[in-house]
Amino acid sequence: MINIFLRRAYYLGVSLAFVVATGLPLQGMAQTYPVKPVKIVVGYAAGGAVDIVARTVSQSMAASLGQAFVVENKPGAGTNIAVKSVIDAPADGYTLLMAANALAANMALYQPAPFDAERDLVPVSLIGRVPVVIAANSSVPYSTVAKMIESAKAKPGSIAYATPGNGSTPHMATELFAHAAGISLQHIPYRGGVQAITDTIGGQVPLVAINALEALPHVKSGKLKVLAVLSANRTSIFPDAPTIAESGFPGFEASVWYGFVAPAATPKAIVVRLHAEVQKALQTREVRERMTAVGGEVTPGSTDQFAALIHSERLRYEKVVRDAGIKPD
Numbered sequence: 001m002i003n004i005f006l007r008r009a010y011y012l013g014v015s016l017a018f019v020v021a022t023g024l025p026l027q028g029m030a031q032t033y034p035v036k037p038v039k040i041v042v043g044y045a046a047g048g049a050v051d052i053v054a055r056t057v058s059q060s061m062a063a064s065l066g067q068a069f070v071v072e073n074k075p076g077a078g079t080n081i082a083v084k085s086v087i088d089a090p091a092d093g094y095t096l097l098m099a100a101n102a103l104a105a106n107m108a109l110y111q112p113a114p115f116d117a118e119r120d121l122v123p124v125s126l127i128g129r130v131p132v133v134i135a136a137n138s139s140v141p142y143s144t145v146a147k148m149i150e151s152a153k154a155k156p157g158s159i160a161y162a163t164p165g166n167g168s169t170p171h172m173a174t175e176l177f178a179h180a181a182g183i184s185l186q187h188i189p190y191r192g193g194v195q196a197i198t199d200t201i202g203g204q205v206p207l208v209a210i211n212a213l214e215a216l217p218h219v220k221s222g223k224l225k226v227l228a229v230l231s232a233n234r235t236s237i238f239p240d241a242p243t244i245a246e247s248g249f250p251g252f253e254a255s256v257w258y259g260f261v262a263p264a265a266t267p268k269a270i271v272v273r274l275h276a277e278v279q280k281a282l283q284t285r286e287v288r289e290r291m292t293a294v295g296g297e298v299t300p301g302s303t304d305q306f307a308a309l310i311h312s313e314r315l316r317y318e319k320v321v322r323d324a325g326i327k328p329d
Helices: 002-022 049-065 077-087 102-109 145-154 169-181 193-201 212-220 268-282 285-293 303-324
Strands: 038-042 069-073 095-099 121-137 160-163 186-189 207-211 224-230 255-263
Touching (some): 038 049, 038 077, 049 095, 049 121, 049 255, 049 268, 077 095, 077 102, 077 121, 077 255, 095 102, 102 169, 121 169, 121 193, 121 212, 121 303, 145 169, 145 224, 160 193, 169 303, 193 212, 207 212, 212 224, 255 303
Parallel strands (some): 038 069, 038 095, 160 207
Antiparallel strands (some): 095 255, 121 255
16 A cells, blocks of 8 residues: 555656646646736837737737736837836736837847847747838928939938838838938938827928838828838739839838737746637737738738747848948937
């Protein structure tokens, strides 16, 4: 009897050790999560594209999980403030980051690198993509990329363009385009797309490089005009706007991607649960219609696919920063 008891105790100990070592939930962690509100940190101002996507998807997840998802905006330092706050947050699944391209770009743009996204964070799920557009104040004298280049060459450095921030995808794409076109443009970074658009509409800046989601209502109202769409094909929401390739510059396609990431030590079970909930949200009519209505593309996929994207984007931005000589403002 004693031997049987000892043998059972031994196997029980081994089983518990395996559960702890592999990170498996001891008390149905994934099944009970979440038991309190989940915070979504956004590194841009409220009302911008990343903020809108975060709120759209989190509302669907809140309804599905029966728990509040609260968006907290932390703009500044090219989203580094927001990223670091999530890296330093408890790895319990209750603090997530709505990440965009800057997550990959900033590791190359800032030296020394402010963080290592592949080490300090874990991908949860990619959400989607939205193409970047180059738009102009409706009163500027040029209505095409060719005319804008002509004006820029006539007075080098006289044309400024606004972006959602230094190192953002619109900034990187426009700098590469300007380099290829042989022109010099003055970059004016803002703390989010809303402020960049406001000043462009107000005439303080003639151009803005922004994603289609944020540009759409202002193009519809006639306050902005799209010079080019930086996507491989024309977008249905701006069917008359040429692509950057059609404007004579193939190879400068750019889109903004969005996805949830969490602190690196977040339990695997919770990451899996969150990933499943995001995938479920992306299948809802409300989320898909909201994204497609603004020219976006919902992008379901595995966490491994998202991890591969972050890695490839990191390498791509390292080359962009090096070749274009981009420095933090």
